[in-house]
Amino acid sequence: MMIGKGISKRHAAWLISILFLPVFVTLITGCAPKLRVPQINGLMPINPKVAVLRKTGSIVFTAVDSLTPILKWEGLAPPAEAEADKDALFERITEITYDLNIWKVGIIPYRPEAVEAVYEREGLTKSVHKVEKSLRPGTRYIWTVRARFLLDGKSRATVWGASKEPLYIHRGNLVPDPNYFRFKTPAEIEDIE
Numbered sequence: 001m002m003i004g005k006g007i008s009k010r011h012a013a014w015l016i017s018i019l020f021l022p023v024f025v026t027l028i029t030g031c032a033p034k035l036r037v038p039q040i041n042g043l044m045p046i047n048p049k050v051a052v053l054r055k056t057g058s059i060v061f062t063a064v065d066s067l068t069p070i071l072k073w074e075g076l077a078p079p080a081e082a083e084a085d086k087d088a089l090f091e092r093i094t095e096i097t098y099d100l101n102i103w104k105v106g107i108i109p110y111r112p113e114a115v116e117a118v119y120e121r122e123g124l125t126k127s128v129h130k131v132e133k134s135l136r137p138g139t140r141y142i143w144t145v146r147a148r149f150l151l152d153g154k155s156r157a158t159v160w161g162a163s164k165e166p167l168y169i170h171r172g173n174l175v176p177d178p179n180y181f182r183f184k185t186p187a188e189i190e191d192i193e
Helices: 009-029
Strands: 045-047 070-073 093-105 115-124 128-130 140-151 154-157 181-184
Touching: 070 140
Parallel strands: none
Antiparallel strands: 045 070, 070 128, 093 115, 093 140, 140 154, 140 181
């Protein structure tokens, strides 16, 4: 049986289990799970870092320290080695900007009623952005970024940034993509005056 757009009950149960796996591992073993950096499609996030569980490849929600976190990603730039850009592609690229999207997700993050678009910016000129609107405390979010630019005067864009893992998630036409980057806001913020 399908729930929402293209998510079966089996997939929903699987999503719940992978989202809570880090919590269960920590409670049972008394130590945090081992993490690693996954391969990325699109622009690589720098802050918050993206991480997956070493054994399952499940993406974790990385903690941020503010309700207006600073998101940072690798900018669209020429490769480090000149040989890698034999066609002088980066010499032909102009007017680079970035688009950023953030969604709040619920317990079962990819059911349509559990996902809410909360923040969107287009035309950012730097590869870092401080969220201008306070997010909710103790809440999980997913985010993505892409570059837009002109190549030989024609408008182009990179793919929206996402983890390549776990490989077995069916992406289909889900928006947001289950492999977008993740973070969680702190439960409480003390006022410092």
